[in-house]
Amino acid sequence: EVQLVESGGGLVQPGGSLRLSCAASGFTISSYWMHWVRQAPGKGLVWVSRIKNDGSVTTYADSVKGRFTISRDNAKNTLYLQMNSLRVEDTAVYYCANSDWLDPWGQGTLVTVSS
Amino acid sequence: QSALTQPPSASGSPGQSVTISCTGTTSDVGGYNYVSWYQQHPGKAPKLMICEVSKRPSGVPDRFSGSKSGNTASLTVSGLQAEDEADYYCFSYAGSDNWVFGGGTKLTVL
Numbered sequence: 292e293v294q295l296v297e298s299g300g301g302l303v304q305p306g307g308s309l310r311l312s313c314a315a316s317g318f319t320i321s322s323y324w325m326h327w328v329r330q331a332p333g334k335g336l337v338w339v340s341r342i343k344n345d346g347s348v349t350t351y352a353d354s355v356k357g358r359f360t361i362s363r364d365n366a367k368n369t370l371y372l373q374m375n376s377l378r379v380e381d382t383a384v385y386y387c388a389n390s391d392w393l394d395p396w397g398q399g400t401l402v403t404v405s406s
Numbered sequence: 407q408s409a410l411t412q413p414p415s416a417s418g419s420p421g422q423s424v425t426i427s428c429t430g431t432t433s434d435v436g437g438y439n440y441v442s443w444y445q446q447h448p449g450k451a452p453k454l455m456i457c458e459v460s461k462r463p464s465g466v467p468d469r470f471s472g473s474k475s476g477n478t479a480s481l482t483v484s485g486l487q488a489e490d491e492a493d494y495y496c497f498s499y500a501g502s503d504n505w506v507f508g509g510g511t512k513l514t515v516l
Binding site for chain 2: 338348393395399
């Protein structure tokens with residue numbers, strides 16, 4: 292079964308850091324660009340970041356640029372999102388998704404930034 | 407990176423058809439055929455319904471169809487069924503390796 296499973300979310304204080312992971316199974320991520328997308332409670336989907344299949348190209352939404360870093364370990368079939376200098380407005384469910392067609396998605400991991 | 411414009415809500419009775427619009431600019435929807443649509447039920451992850459404007463992935467019912475005219479993409483759901491009630495989002499490439507979602511449309515089956 293093709294599957295993505297996110298982990299690493301939790302409660303963190305403003306200014307803190309978290310590292311999210313997205314483990315793939317049933318397929319090899321090395322062939323695909325991959326994305327992170329977030330959804331604040333009760334709000335819509337927002338694109339966060341994208342990484343080329345070999346990790347050589349990364350792009351970010353303006354709202355996270357300079358604070359978040361996307362990376363991947365194709366040998367571990369895993370995608371990452373390092374989140375630094377977290378703000379209250381970063382509170383959201385974070386999803387990873389495969390390819391530029393965002394298919395499939397993981398189940399999401401909740402990040403709560405609060406003091 | 408402004409969000410694409412979708413109507414907040416749409417509705418239809420079982421068996422009817424409903425169309426959801428997604429309006430952007432020549433820099434995103436109008437400039438590329440990288441438009442996709444996602445269905446999201448409450449508490450669940452989104453699911454791809456349409457890619458490349460009008461292509462339907464395997465397993466998606468043919469009641470779902472997509473199209474584009476100028477800067478506006480559309481998702482049409484024909485023969486509405488109760489299980490189609492969900493939130494729907496469009497997503498487009500926006501140039502310079504940027505991507506953007508629509509604000510989402512809540513579809514209600516009356």
